[in-house]
Amino acid sequence: MVALIVDDAVFMRMALKNILLKDCGIDKADIYEANNGDGALKLYRQTKPEIVFLDVQMPGQSGPQLVEELMKIDPNAKIIMCALVGRKAEMVECADAGARGYIKKPPQPERVIQAIEHVTGRKIKRVQPEPPKESAPANPQDKPAEKSPALQAPPPVAQEVEGPSPEEQVLALKGEIDAVREEVLALKQLFESIDTGGAIENLTQEVIALGQLFEGSDRDKK
16 A cells, blocks of 8 residues: 655654554555645655545645645545644535545544545554563573582681780870970970970970870889
8 A cells, every 4th residue: 555644744744654654564665755735746646645644734735725636636536634623624625625534633543544444445454563572481401500508618707807905005105205295395496596485395394294194104004
């Protein structure tokens, strides 16, 4: 079956074309498209389609006028009008001019099939969708062999990391205090000529006292 789709809207032509291909089983090579009246008349003369889907309102030429032109070329032309709801008056004019069928926009597969069967008198064999393919059952022989529990490596044992002993912590703290004391003494020598109100001297005495207190506490523990 050769079909001609006439509509200035690309998405409408695509929607109809997909239905004709997928639901009606019409070959892609047998579907022609035109986006205006002049192109429709030219393609009709060249292809002699068995069915025409025609937009009711084309730019530059009304639907009824184009139906009349097509009927002049072929009085047996089988024209199905496509229109939105609310175009009743224009649809009546198209029917008076020779159109034989009508579908609403956007097109629905079942409505399109019914319209084709009505105007052609031919039964359209519905294209049934292919059932999803079932995946082949896995071959047990292809499954990689699992290692025997006896052959599997034992999980790694976490090793406990021991921290420093109390004696080591005391020695480390003592070293830090000694380092601070040396830095303060160095700062004292550097700023001896600066009148700081005794701040450096007080800080030095505090650090020395802290060191002596720590050393005394260490001796008591021993």
